[in-house]
Amino acid sequence: MLVPVCSGSRFTDTLRDSERLTLKTSLLQECASKQPWRSCGGLLECLCFAGVVFGWASLVFVLKTDGYFSDLCVTVTEGNGTAITDCSAQDEQFSLIFTVASFMNNFLTLPNGFLFDHFGTMATRFLAIFLYTTGTLLVAFSSKALSLLFFPALSCITVGGILFLLTNIQVGNLFDTHRSTIITLYNGAFDSSATVFLIIKVLYEKGISLRSSFLFLSACDVIHVLRTLFLMPKSHIPHPVPENYRYGVSCGKSNSYSVEENEAKQELKNMSDKPEQDGECEPLKSDDSAQLGEPTEKDSFRSCVISWFFLWHLIWLSVMQLRHYLFIGTLNPMLNRLANQDPDTVSQYTNAFAFTQLSGILCAPWNGLLMDRHKGKALKPGVTEKEADLRSSILSLFLTSLQCLLFSVCATVPFLPLQYITFVLQVLNRSFLYGGNAAFISIAFPAQHFGKLYGLVMSLSAVVSLLQYPCLALVKILGGDPFYVNVSLTFLTLLAFVHPLNIFLHCRRLASQRESTQSVCADSSNREASL
16 A cells, blocks of 8 residues: 655755766767667667567478478378368478477576576577577478478577577667667567568579578578677666666677666665655555565565466466467468468468568557657656556557457458458567567566566466467367367457456556545645644
8 A cells, every 4th residue: 555654855856867867868879879780780680580480381381392291291082083182281290390489489488588687698699599500500401301300490490589589678778768669679570580481482482492591591690699799788788777887899898787786776876865754745665566666575586476467467478479379370271271272372372471570670669659658758746657657558458459359350250361451460469469578577577587577478378379289189170170269269369458457457546545645645734734
């Protein structure tokens, strides 16, 4: 609850905060003006490498042409004596590869998050480079006879890619008033990198082999090594950014900061800046202060995990992610079924899907702008910055849930031209989903637990994503028609709406408590004045 406690005027605090913010902003702008490629380099890295696995449908088209798992295709004779080739077992194998890779992508984010929090950026990025290089080389040296290499290969590429994203989104800490916008922009680039597999498909059709394309991706890891050594911090980029913070070669010697120490110093500074308590009222932290990310004894990793915020955020992410994974994993067989096995039509729709993925980088910042729309505005008396951040996230969370519902409805309707709209809604929703996920965790929980909480929520959602496999088995039982499975998943996405509703009720409860506290304070002041 909010308890009235005494404090003095906040004018001096506001002035000091303004001076510190101005100094910090000028230092960051000075550093950024010298090397603007610091943030752009991370954006390009996410755009070209991080989320390529989600262009899987384009790569499947190439792999089928090269005969991967073609031994699983069988010739069957229909009742009228017509012989047809049944490749449903081949489609299942490709879907299984994506299921395993998407599971590893999320599940291993938990240990990777601990690695990032405890050992810093450099160690995490070297692991990412090793995994990504291993995966691309396995694909480069795979063949029709070694089709099974795609199981470890795609998993390595996926996990390496998510680590690139994890180490890059901390750049958002450098942009105080646009932090969520930068985080969602990086996640949008992650989504748009699915277009890389489309480029590989187009190059394949122009005569460039799959091996050459993946050897080129392997060679690009030299760029990742150079960025790790010269353009990234060894430890972390803290939030809030200390006034003398520098990293990289041109901004002076890179300093190593402990996130926990930085937050402790910031809290001590805030306490020392508070005026002497002298008869006026200020609300103490509410019982939910740990959820609001304010430094308290309750800010332990365990208290964050058992909070309602974390539970509903996990459900919000898991149900929508399951819907997306099942759609991407079954896209190729779905297009074959709706196009009556016409390869030209399937290629046309596969290209359309891949092209829409490129727009993810354009869609994602809108979500960040929604979450940052209150930045730079004066806060109401008694409202903390964390509470304002949470309130601004409600609209983003709701719109993301609504987009997923519309996307699922369109994907359920077995009408081929409608899939163009499905593709647009899918990329829009994915951009909002993953950007909003990272931004919400950075808002609602302490910064020192970001890597662990981000990893845990992705790992637990990965367990839910394993429901893809029983869903695929159920589709097979239903004769290959996914209609009833899609309808069930559409109803399941309704659970996502609980999360923004929970945040809304929480913020309204805080506002009600604050009003009652201010009323008590006013009554107390009036009684003192009358005396």
